[in-house]
Amino acid sequence: MQKWRKNILKKNKKLLLMVLLGIVFAFTGCGSGTDSGSASEDKGNDLKTVKIAASSATAQLTECAQVAEKLGYIDEELKAAGYKAEYVGFAGAGPAINEAFAAKEIDFAFYADFPAITAKSNGVDLKVIGVANSEMNYGLLVSGKSGIEKVADIEGKKIIVTPGTILYKYFVELCEENNIDMNKVEIVNALTDAQTVLASGDADGLISSLGGTKMYEVMGLGKVIADSTSNLEQASGFVLAGRTEFVEKNADVNKALLRALNRAAKYAQKNPDEASKLMVTEAMPRKVVDAVYSYNTGFQYFSPELSDEYIERAKKVYEFAKDNSLLGGDVKLDELFDDTYVDEVLSE
Known part of the structure; x- marks a missing residue:
């Protein structure tokens, strides 16, 4: 292995583990309970605090929400509504966020639609009011030693x-x-230790988020030979979900967050290169950002709209979860996905 690849592997080992831990939990979900308000009032000024969960230990937002936060749109829109944001990070992502929702510790979350659906099925009263990316993609990376x-x-x-x-x-x-x-494919349940398992030859390939597989490719650990960008019916969504009681009592906050997302989406569509720069982090270098979004740099999928096309994909996610006994009960998707507020924002 070339020296630069060894250096990249060493530098990114801990970062990649954090990314993959997030992937494991971001797309699973658990939790039950009821809801009540958790927004608090800032004693130092007139702004109330709205607690927003992120699917990472560092509370780093991702997708369109990351662009909206870095451009200051979330702060601007919330301030106009009399609020300010407090971001709460969850290393356990989906399941941990669902537990926080059930415990009434957060008001909103940016996370995958799969855990939002499982939370609803387990009695957590949520509403998905918009999306931060309606085309979350996945990929298959194979080791160069695999012969695949x-x-x-x-x-x-x-x-x-x-x-x-x-x-x-x-x-x-x-x-x-x-x-x-599928019976002729041996499943290895080792996503959090994938780097070691792949390098040792104990596995030949990896299914992960497109970002995860592209990170491995940049690190020289294999190549991505398939991904869901070629068939978007296989994609899912990264959503803005809120506790039902808070959402129903705070339409101004809902619309403030959705306006921020809509502004960020329009910015990304007009300035794709600048938007890509805003999504670069230590754990997600520019090469990976470019690789993830290169299939369509128009960023139309950053629109917060709960489009018919996206809802059809969400239905497939629900059907998969139900068919595989991953839900606590049935979910009425027309109650979970509420386009009332985003439609008002998009019509302004």
Whole structure:
């Protein structure tokens, strides 16, 4: 391995582990309970505090929400409504956020639609009022030592994928699309230790978020040979969800956050290069950002609209979860996904 690759591996080992831990939990969900207000009043001024969860230990927002936060749009819009944001990070992502919702510790969260659906199925009263990315994509990376050249070659190979997650949904769909007998693929449940497992040859490939697989590719650990950008029915969404009681009592806050997202989406659509720069972090370098969004730099998927196209994808996520006994009960999606506020914002 070339010296620069060794240096990249060493530098990014801890960062990548954090990213992959987030991936494991961001696409799973649990929790139950009821809701009540958790927004608090700032004693130092007239602004109330709205607590917003992020799917990372550092409370770093992602997708369109990250652009909106870095451009100051969230602060501006919330201030106009008499609020300010307090970001709360969750290393456990989806499940941890659902527990915080159930415990009435947060008001909103930017996270994947899969845990939002599972939370609702377990009695957490949520509403999804918009999206920060309606096209969250996934990929298949294979090791250079695996001998895999095309997707059909994974039969007889060992693939890292976590059962019971949205990642497994993509794996199933990928197998169906390529006429692969899933019984001939050995599943390795080792996403959080994927780097070591791949490097040792104990696995031949990895199913993960497109960002996760592209990070590995940049690090020289393999190549991405398939991803959901070629079939967006396999994608899912990154949403803005809020506790129902808070949402129903605070329309001004709902619309403030959605206005911020809409402004950020329009900015990204007009300034794709600048928007990409804003999404660069230590854990997500520019090469990875570019690789993730290169399939469509128009950023139309950053619009907060709960479009019919997106809702159809969300239905597929729900059906997968239900068919695989991952839900606590049935979910009425027309109650979970509430477009009242985003439609008002988009019509302004």
